[in-house]
Amino acid sequence: MTHQATQPWWKEGVIYQIYPRSFMDSTGDGIGDLEGIRQRLPHLVDLGIDAIWISPIFPSPMKDAGYDVADYCDIDPLFGSLEDFERLSAAVKDAGLKLLLDFVPSHSSDQHPWFLEARQSRDADKRDWYVWRDPLPDGSPPTNWISEFAGPTWTFHPETGQYYLHVFLPEQPALNWRNPELRAAMYDVMRFWFDRGVDGFRVDALENLMPNPDLGDNPPNPDWVESMGPARSHLAVNIKHQPEILAAGRDMRAVANEYDPERLLVGEIYGTTEQLMKYYGENHDAFQLPFNFLLIEAVWEAEPLAGMIRAYEAALPEGAWPNWVLGNHDRPRIASRIGPWRARLAAMLLLTLRGTPTLYQGDELGMENVPIPPEAVQDPWERNVPGQGLGRDPVRTPIAWETGPGAGFTTGTPWLPIDPRPEVAVETQQADPGSMLAFQKALLALRKREKALTLGDLTGVNATGEVLHYRRTFEGRTLAVTLNLGETAAPCPDPGTCLISTHGNDSGDLAPGEGRVLAQ
Numbered sequence: 001m002t003h004q005a006t007q008p009w010w011k012e013g014v015i016y017q018i019y020p021r022s023f024m025d026s027t028g029d030g031i032g033d034l035e036g037i038r039q040r041l042p043h044l045v046d047l048g049i050d051a052i053w054i055s056p057i058f059p060s061p062m063k064d065a066g067y068d069v070a071d072y073c074d075i076d077p078l079f080g081s082l083e084d085f086e087r088l089s090a091a092v093k094d095a096g097l098k099l100l101l102d103f104v105p106s107h108s109s110d111q112h113p114w115f116l117e118a119r120q121s122r123d124a125d126k127r128d129w130y131v132w133r134d135p136l137p138d139g140s141p142p143t144n145w146i147s148e149f150a151g152p153t154w155t156f157h158p159e160t161g162q163y164y165l166h167v168f169l170p171e172q173p174a175l176n177w178r179n180p181e182l183r184a185a186m187y188d189v190m191r192f193w194f195d196r197g198v199d200g201f202r203v204d205a206l207e208n209l210m211p212n213p214d215l216g217d218n219p220p221n222p223d224w225v226e227s228m229g230p231a232r233s234h235l236a237v238n239i240k241h242q243p244e245i246l247a248a249g250r251d252m253r254a255v256a257n258e259y260d261p262e263r264l265l266v267g268e269i270y271g272t273t274e275q276l277m278k279y280y281g282e283n284h285d286a287f288q289l290p291f292n293f294l295l296i297e298a299v300w301e302a303e304p305l306a307g308m309i310r311a312y313e314a315a316l317p318e319g320a321w322p323n324w325v326l327g328n329h330d331r332p333r334i335a336s337r338i339g340p341w342r343a344r345l346a347a348m349l350l351l352t353l354r355g356t357p358t359l360y361q362g363d364e365l366g367m368e369n370v371p372i373p374p375e376a377v378q379d380p381w382e383r384n385v386p387g388q389g390l391g392r393d394p395v396r397t398p399i400a401w402e403t404g405p406g407a408g409f410t411t412g413t414p415w416l417p418i419d420p421r422p423e424v425a426v427e428t429q430q431a432d433p434g435s436m437l438a439f440q441k442a443l444l445a446l447r448k449r450e451k452a453l454t455l456g457d458l459t460g461v462n463a464t465g466e467v468l469h470y471r472r473t474f475e476g477r478t479l480a481v482t483l484n485l486g487e488t489a490a491p492c493p494d495p496g497t498c499l500i501s502t503h504g505n506d507s508g509d510l511a512p513g514e515g516r517v518l519a520q
């Protein structure tokens with residue numbers, strides 16, 4: 001028990017990602033907003049999560065759905081006002097939940113006053129807050145780098161005769177984290193929100209924080225195939241994971257510590273497991289949770305999953321806390337990736353592995369990718385590289401709270417189509433004890449009751465045929481988790497008293513796609 005009392009909240013907590021455009025619209029403009037989130041908080045309390053992370057809500061021209069920030073210290077009118085934020089924040093606290101915001105440090109909008117000033121002249125005060133380079137002698141860009149959303153990472157600015165860097169859209173110029181004044185300004189942004197009581201940040205695109213143009217061209221990727229998208233045609237070694245990022249991460253941690261060491265920093269990092277581990281820092285002096293996207297990229301077969309889980313656990317630095325993510329607003333829905341018949345099993349895996357889980361909005365309902373007709377496309381990635389499945393709109397569609405027009409999400413026209421199937425609506429699932437929602441609630445409740453599932457050790461991660469299984473143990477209590485990933489029934493390799501089953505069974509063979517948690 002004393003053991004438990006000393007644990008920070010985020011070790012036992014479940015984080016729920018809110019994609020604000022698609023959560024709940026309170027104004028009828030078809031786009032979700034802060035007041036909408038406040039109105040729908042009871043759903044989250046009922047579900048049993050512990051913290052919400054809200055994707056960007058700051059003033060933005062919305063070229064990349066808010067990940068192009070024009071003012072880090074205000075709220076975009078689409079989402080409401082600072083007063084709405086204060087009201088939401090108070091309601092979140094009253095509900096006993098934690099609140100995380102999205103911090104987007106690696107680039108701003110090209111409409112941010114800093115960039116408007118920087119582009120005035122080569123000796124503008126804030127020129128060096130962004131990354132500028134002269135053209136090569138033939139006028140071409142300084143390096144061969146390719147932006148994440150296609151096209152060069154360099155855009156020429158004729159008025160001042162230099163290129164500026166952008167790892168994403170031209171409207172998202174890269175901030176220069178090698179400039180101490182820029183860094184100080186960004187730490188003040190963190191303080192602005194910490195002063196308003198936020199419990200932490202999810203930090204965007206961390207591996208791209210400090211590209212180094214002085215290292216020159218990126219080499220071609222020998223394994224590239226077109227479906228990977230243009231950016232992956234080269235290995236972005238001179239853009240991503242530069243060693244200097246860690247010092248910036250330590251600074252961010254120090255800012256959070258000015259308030260409370262429990263203020264959480266979650267880092268968004270795509271990279272190898274080895275690269276990921278560096279972001280923990282040493283002795284927990286950087287990110288408490290560098291996002292682990294292994295399940296997003298995994299092959300959903302028992303043996304590779306078991307190996308991947310073991311390898312991730314083995315790679316964790318001393319004392320580092322693991323975390324797992326099944327889905328987010330950038331990647332296809334888990335139910336679509338592995339088939340709806342295994343969506344419950346995936347939830348069971350997420351919520352019973354050792355480490356902090358992050359649950360993406362709508363996955364608690366088993367939402368699937370929603371087809372987007374060409375005229376409804378919003379995502380710049382889909383517009384730049386159409387028809388290759390890179391677009392992210394299908395995973396960003398609004399929640400259906402009710403059945404019928406507007407789905408209880410909006411009284412207007414939703415910004416993206418809403419899945420019309422009654423079975424994905426919250427109201428339908430609330431009325432059905434056999435629904436995905438009912439299952440996820442039961443699973444989250446079990447996780448709350450059983451310390452083995454949160455603070456317990458993880459052992460015996462193995463595959464028997466297509467059944468992935470492992471054990472969690474805390475203070476003498478052992479639970480076995482058995483997950484049948486295969487399409488045929490299989491014996492339960494670690495029997496016991498069934499506490500929960502994805503299929504409502506409590507004994508016998510595991511059905512295809514069935515998972516069980518069993519007390520030993």
Ligand code: NOJ
Nearest residue numbers: 064067168204205329330
């Ligand atoms: C990662 C975010 O999750 C994604 O949505 C965004 O487009 C890029 N970073 C750029 O900020």
